[in-house]
Amino acid sequence: MAAMNLNLPITTPVYIDGSKLRSLISYPSLLNHLQTTLPVISTKIESPIRHNHSVNQSSSLLLMPSWSQSDSFQYIGVKIVTTFPENSSRNFPGVHASYLLFDSLTGKPLSIMDGSELTHWRTSCVSGLASKYLSRNDVEVLVMIGAGSLAEYLIKAHLCVRPSLKRVIIWNRNGEKAVNLVKKLQDEGISGVGFEYGECLQEIVKVGDVISCATSSGNPIVKGVELKEGVHLDLVGSFTPLMRECDDEAIKRGKVFVDNEAALVEAGELVGAFSRGVIAKEEICGSLIDLITGKKNGRNGDNEITVFKSVGSAVVDIASAQLVYETYLEKNNF
Secondary structure, eight states: OOOOOOSSSOOOOOOOHHHHHHHHHHHHHHHHHHHHHHHTTTTTOOOOEEEEEEESSSSSEEEEEEEEETTOOOEEEEEEEEGGGGGGGGGGGGGEEEEEEEEEOOOEEEEEEEEEHHHHHHHHHHHHHHHHHOTTTTTOEEEEEOSTTTHHHHHHHHHHHHHTTOOOEEEESSSHHHHHHHHHHHHHTTTTTTTEEOHHHOHHHHHOSEEEEEEOOOOOOBBBGOOOTTEEEEOOOOTTTTTSSSSSSHHHHHHEEEETHHHHHHHHHHHHHHHTTTOOOGGGEHHHHHHTTTOOOOSSSSSSEEEEEOOOHHHHHHHHHHHHHHHHHHHTTT
């Protein structure tokens, strides 16, 4: 989406809640926007390493700022996030966020968005976009590990880029949450796809063509020895060196890509593998933008195991917020 004239007759910031945000974008629109926009703006956006502050032993406060000095992309954005993993035992969301968007020419506040909803969309679409380059064209079985608030978005993004998927198996430590998500997706009547609950993690990992993980685990859930040839492993959950969703064998067997360089110092799966000499940083095959631009090849054969590790980036946040805000302006005739 081309940059718009921001000198508009809006006197107060636009508030876009979760429901309104969902009405403004779709998986195809955001996937296409990220694919076309990220290579263009990535060199124009300043985005310091995310501030990660411990609030207590298990909870964190994250600040993710970004800004542009380009006339063609006049935005400043800041995402403020709290992560409280223990909220799962309270039957309450573990992540809360707000996104603030400003005009980089004047500093004028433009919008306040539901940051959790924005994060779910941008995170899932980053995984979906990576799968477009890294998973096989004929995948049929998606294994979703984790049934938290992000899981539904990840499933739908993967289904969008890989319509060959016919079977989705969901596993969660709390089996009831997985069963509830299965029922919710079944009730939506998504054509041509069967949703089911997987009770034995070891067995369902073995059949997955795409395995997506969105947990806060500190110990490996996916074991590399159980991965079948040709699988694509999508790791979303960890964002600190103490978090880890797969073991060293999975990293060793896979052709590993990351969403951005921050993953090399933040993701526990990679930081640990580097420190133990499993792989070197130089063996990471490339970034999402490398895949989009064709600078690096993705999958080279049907038997190759691919791994995509994402930790999130302020650049993707601001690009996603751009799409939401500018779509709002278009729909409201500004």
